[in-house]
Amino acid sequence: MANRPNVTLLPLQPLDRLNDLLNAADIHLLPQRASAADLVMPSRLSAMLASGRPVIATAQPGTQVAQVVEGRGLVVPAEDGAELRAAVLRLVEDKELRLGLGRAAREYAVQHLGKQQVLTQFERDLKTSVDRA
Numbered sequence: 564m565a566n567r568p569n570v571t572l573l574p575l576q577p578l579d580r581l582n583d584l585l586n587a588a589d590i591h592l593l594p595q596r597a598s599a600a601d602l603v604m605p606s607r608l609s610a611m612l613a614s615g616r617p618v619i620a621t622a623q624p625g626t627q628v629a630q631v632v633e634g635r636g637l638v639v640p641a642e643d644g645a646e647l648r649a650a651v652l653r654l655v656e657d658k659e660l661r662l663g664l665g666r667a668a669r670e671y672a673v674q675h676l677g678k679q680q681v682l683t684q685f686e687r688d689l690k691t692s693v694d695r696a
């Protein structure tokens with residue numbers, strides 16, 4: 564896909580360009596190795612969702628990444644290049660699906676990933692933990 568006129572591959576960019584770059588994309592790719600399943604939630608996923616663009620994630624079914632991306636993008640098996648390619652082509656060719664998943668991604672980010680929402684959830688989790696102890 565690197566030789567397509569509508570695909571731009573850039574070298575590592577400075578952090579201050581991140582927001583502009585995220586907003587310039589039509590689709591975000593979140594590749595992960597199968598061995599990384601549920602070790603940690605990739606921090607870049609929050610910014611990808613907030614951009615209002617769909618995410619294609621390589622993740623195992625049932626993992627936290629897969630659960631967050633479902634309905635806001637597409638999930639394909641980790642390390643499966645053919646499935647990743649098929650998912651990219653599906654979103655490239657289906658504008659309505661691409662835009663709908665992007666809207667859902669942005670809505671999720673606003674409702675669940677903002678500073679206040681994260682702090683409120685952290686407080687709830689902390690209280691639950693203390694009550695169980």
